[in-house]
Amino acid sequence: MQSARGVSDVGERSLSALHRSSRAEVPNARFEQEFFGELRTLFGAEAVAVWFCPGNETLYLRHQQNLPTEELQRSPEEWQRHGRLLKQVVEVGKPRFVPPEWSADDAGNPTSLEILIAPAAVVGTQQVLLEVFRPRGRRNPAIDGPAELELLARAAEFAADRTRMGQLAGAARERLQLKSRDSFAQRIHSTLDPRKVAYIAANEGRDALGCDRVSVALGRGRSVRLAAVSGQPKPDRRANQVRLLESLVREVVAAGEPVVYGPGTRQAPDRAAHWLTAYLTDAKPATLFVIPMRGESGKRGIGALIVEQFDNQLTPEALVDGVNQTAAHTSLALQNALAHDRVFLGSIRRRIGTFFAETIRLRTLITLALLAAIVTAMIIVPWPLRMEGRGTLRADLRRGVFAPESGVVREVLVRHGDRVHAGQILARIENPELVLKLQEAREQLVSTSESLKLKQVQLSDRNLSPQKAIEVDGEIAQLNERRLNLNLQVSLLEQRIEPLTVRAPMNGVVATWQPERQLLNRPVNAGNLLLQIIEPEGAWTMELNVPESAAGYVLEAWRTRPEGSRLRVDYILATDPERRYRGWLSEISPRTEIQGDKHAVLMNVVPDPDDPPPLRDGAEVRGRILCGERPMGYIALREIIEFGHSRILFLF
Known part of the structure; x- marks a missing residue:
């Protein structure tokens, strides 16, 4: 009677709060905070863990808070004893109280804390285990021992309901992903370009798997490089995460064994353990797969498929089938693409064959003539060279x-x-x-x-x-x-x-x-x-920040201008972009300033008194400084020409 009264008076409010916080629509972070917090308050616990048993000998740690890993993993034997204890509870199917440092039949509690464990069925043979750790002798005075286990069993049922609802939602997602995977399988085999295969595998593979990020690495031996990352036009090879991931992939490809990491799961070849730890510390994925891909002979590595999830919504067991299918399709497509790409002078011969296979007709000659005329015009026809800068309109007299x-x-x-x-x-x-x-x-x-x-x-x-x-x-x-x-x-x-x-x-x-x-x-x-005090009746000046790469043309035009003349500046205001105003360059700063992450030269522009703009202190201005004339082609290809001079010709 006392137990029933304890549950009704004390536990019902907690059970109601536990039920609200364990609903399927509650995010994992909020679930762990509210559900575990209520359990710790109700049982006086220091740590809480939720384990998932899919019906075999394997247990997966789904959620945990303050789990005493130091005591549980003091040695492999103690970790195994704790695992056998959990499996015994699964087999018996009843909640259980385990005193500190208890052991029997190779199962036990290696910690100095009391453990309360309750199982709950999910679907079929699948079960959820709710495990609570608390100091020795700590009790809720309003709840006796049997009532505690009853409350824990009901809380475990809430966790099982959440898992069941999550699986149903996952099944719906999987149906959508099956369609995406069919589309992925068609697209991945539609090209014989290895780079395009990698790009399709990364971007459409992410949609097919429903994960956060998919990457593809190509190469063999120590030359394995990241070729594509989902959502990025090109991997940033200088990024620390990219370097760490490439180092990890090299070891995985060399070992020929996959990496599988997730909650309660860590599988990796020994030679890759160091780089796996370094990458996990930097990138912090919740789930990670690195699947090596082999060539036609099955001996030579050709790259790897990397799948990442940054929250606990998708576990390794939920992703493993899709990852293996995606890796198989990607590996086969890469084998075909690499075999086709290895044909001697294959790409050049294909282009030449395509060119001569088409009949040269009149429109082709007209097109060539137009191209020649355009090229000639770009070399001969002069065009105004204007350098752009951005800045503000400000009153000169200000304090x-x-x-x-x-x-x-x-x-x-x-x-x-x-x-x-x-x-x-x-x-x-x-x-x-x-x-x-x-x-x-x-x-x-x-x-x-x-x-x-x-x-x-x-x-x-x-x-x-x-x-x-x-x-x-x-x-x-x-x-x-x-x-x-x-x-x-x-x-x-x-x-x-x-x-x-x-x-x-x-x-x-x-x-x-x-x-x-x-x-x-x-x-x-x-x-x-x-x-700020300004005198709006006085003179006004525009302060333009001209990028350092463009400032050289302005400085050259400034030095070579005829005596007494000025450089014209056309500008617009952000408040009225349709109206163009005229001004004159009056002063150039003798030094380069750092504006954000770029270098710029400050230049002052005086508005033309015959074409005054609306005077608004601090108004954003976009100006273009006239720096003489250059051939039209030079102006159109200026940035490419500058890149060639600074990055290529400078090296010789």
């Missing part, structure tokens, strides 16, 4: 208003767009620490002055002994010196407090947007920018 001291802005007396005059109060900053120091200094000054007066009166006493007069005279000297120091301290504090009443440094307009909202009652540090 920033900075916080003189740390404090809290208590008053903001201006708004955006207000016209102010030099010396006008803009804001007031409060620094209680300075005010307190000033008050203390003034009080000490008054006290010192009073003490000085008393000592002076005492010194004027004719009955004062010579010895005492000397002492009093010395005290007066000390008090005078202290009074001077306090006067200086008061003066310095007053000088620091006075600028807390922030004043305008010049006549102009407040350019800061909603200053009261940004500053009022907010702490500031000395030197923080509070407001």
Whole structure:
């Protein structure tokens, strides 16, 4: 009776919370946080684990929180004893309490914690095991022993329901994936180009498997390289993850044995163990397959298929069949492509054969004539060379208003767009620490002055002994010196407090947007920018950041321009991209600046007074500087020509 009452009064609320957190639509991260958290509270547990038994001798760790792996894996024998304990619970089919460090019949609890285990059926012979670890003797006083096991068994049923629903959803996904795999099988064998085969295997293989990422490596021996990564046009060979993955793949291809990694699963050849650990530490996949692919003879490696999942939604057992099928199709397609590609001068002969197989007709001659005319025009016809830069439109006359001291802005007396005059109060900053120091200094000054007066009166006493007069005279000297120091301290504090009443440094307009909202009652540090004051009636300048690769053409045109002339700049504003304005280059910075991750040269452009833009401080500008004329072909292929000079010809 007590047990039933304990379950109804204490456990029902927890069971309700466990049921809500174990529903199939709850993400794994939230499931582990809420479901395990409720179990730990209910049973006073330190660790919780969920195991899945697919109906054979293998157990998979699906979820865990604070699992005492150090005690469980202290030695292979202890890990095996714990596994046999779990299998015994599966065979018996009833929940079980296991005391700390208990063992019998090669099964046992190698930890110093009590273990409660409850099984629950999923489908057929599949079962879920819910395992709870707690310190010796810790109990929930409202629940007795049998009630604990009953509650744990019901919680295990919730976990089994979640697994069952996940399998049903997985079956639906698998039906969709079967269609994707059929399409994948057709596409993978539609080309004899090894690179295209790798690209199709990576991108369409990911869709067919429903995983997060698929990669394909090609080559043999130490020359295995990553050829394609799903979702990327080209692998970044300089990336640390790519280098680690290539090192792992080389060892797997050389060993000829696959890598299978996932929750509770780690299978890898010994020679690849180091690189597997390094890659797992860097990339952190939840599930990883590296399947080596062999040539026609079955002896020579031609590459590998890499499949990754970064969450626990797809386990190795859920992916293994699809991965093996995908690897088989990819391996066969690569064998055919490589065999076709190894034909001597095969690619050149195919192109020549295709060219001569087509009849040269009139339209072909016309096309060739047009191409010749285009090439001639690109060599002969001049075209304006314009270098592009981006920047902002700014008023030349501008001043920033900075916080003189740390404090809290208590008053903001201006708004955006207000016209102010030099010396006008803009804001007031409060620094209680300075005010307190000033008050203390003034009080000490008054006290010192009073003490000085008393000592002076005492010194004027004719009955004062010579010895005492000397002492009093010395005290007066000390008090005078202290009074001077306090006067200086008061003066310095007053000088620091006075600028807390922030004043305008010049006549102009407040350019800061909603200053009261940004500053009022907010702490500031000395030197923080509070407001921007600009004079919109004065001159305006555009500051363009021209990439360093384009700045050379501008500098050359600037140096060779006729005396007294300027370089024309056509620009548009981001607020009105359809309207083009004209300006003139006025100044070029003598140094290169770093803008983000690129180098750029700062150039000032003055708007043409006959073609003024709408004046808006900080407006984004895109300008093109006219740098003379060049052949049309040079302008069209400028970046390719520069690449050839800097990356190819420079090496010779």
